[in-house]
Amino acid sequence: MDVLKNKNFLSLFWGRLITNAGDSIYYITTTWLAATITDDPFYVGVTSAVILIPKTLQFLWGPLVDRWNIKPVLIFTQLIQAALILLIPILYYMQLLTIFNLLPIVFVAAIVAELGYPVQLKALPIILPKNQLIKGNSLLAMANQSADIVLNALAGILLAILGVATLYLVDSVIFTLAALTFSLIKLKKTSSATIKVEKFSLRNYRLEMKMGLKIVFTSMIWIFLIANTISNFCLGIMYAILPIYANSLGGEEKYGFILTAISVGTVLGALISTKLNKVPIGLFIASSFILAFILWGIAPYMNFYVFLLLFTLSWIPVGAANIIIGSIMQSVIPLSIIGRTNTVIASFCAIAMPLGSLAGGLLVRYHDSRLILSLSAIGYLAVGLTWLLNKKLRNLPNSEIIRFTDFNIPRELIDVDTMEKETRNHTNVFGGRE
Incomplete structure (x- = not known):
């Protein structure tokens, strides 16, 4: 049966597309509203940080997601977000809206959104048979990026036409x-009940978290995790100052176009990643991120359309690296513990983004937004140099032959026999079999 003929999958796909469209509009509108009602770049940074903080908490609720009933959570996370968002225009029309009652609403809505996405991913293996999971995941990823590309462009225009409250x-x-x-x-x-989990207890919870932490910090993963954390700090700075930078260029429409450039570059990177399965991973990431650093660094000093082109190109390595590293993690970490390991990695990387947003809000108070935007490209340089200067990372082979031993993951932390079996049967995101 084709994936697109599965009614349950179609409902999940369209629901994911719609909710991601809502998230795109919400993020752009909220950061723009913070800039409007405060006229203070610092509070734009605070607002961006508040939206991002729940991403750092993923490792806390990772073990809980497996214990929740899917359908009620899918429905109620959306309804709660709808109700919270409705409070903002009500307060606006009553002339009671301030940054201090906006921030709690934003924070709770962000937490609810972060609870919804992993439940959507959990639903997929229940809805689809195993041989359709890769295609299903690919379509859901496409739903995310498609919504981002369209809505990031339209949100700025809609802001100008409809106004923030509407x-x-x-x-x-x-x-x-x-x-x-x-x-x-x-x-x-x-x-x-398809996915069996042990009964929840604090002891099991701690053990599951401990395993993920051990794999990350006793292997080579922690080395590029540090670089990614620095990069995410700089990305947090960028996201905080973009509304200020866009406003200096002309307004809401420019903000939407800049966010669209990020989405387009990420999608292009994801597309070309399928052609890189024979390219050594270490050298690709090192060289592409250093090149992206140069493109991003000079982009703010060009006219707007050249800026959009260079900025779009600078995001291609990110899109490609996301797919490549994700494939590597699927290849080198046993499937039985990949969830808790990935949430540890995601949480540590995400911690830096709200801190960067706060820093960006402060920096742009005293310095030109164009300069700060240019300097935030340093995060890419940190990634590129880390992979270039570390011999083990630089010499990592292509994704078709990489193994868990290449990342120095201690054998005692994984079931080697299970790992070998999974590796032989694993179909990677580049196509073909390993």
């Missing part, structure tokens, strides 16, 4: 529509 009302309706779409998913009563 756009929040529209966004609330979008999340309600997502909830209705998810409600169409029909799961058998036994489906939610």
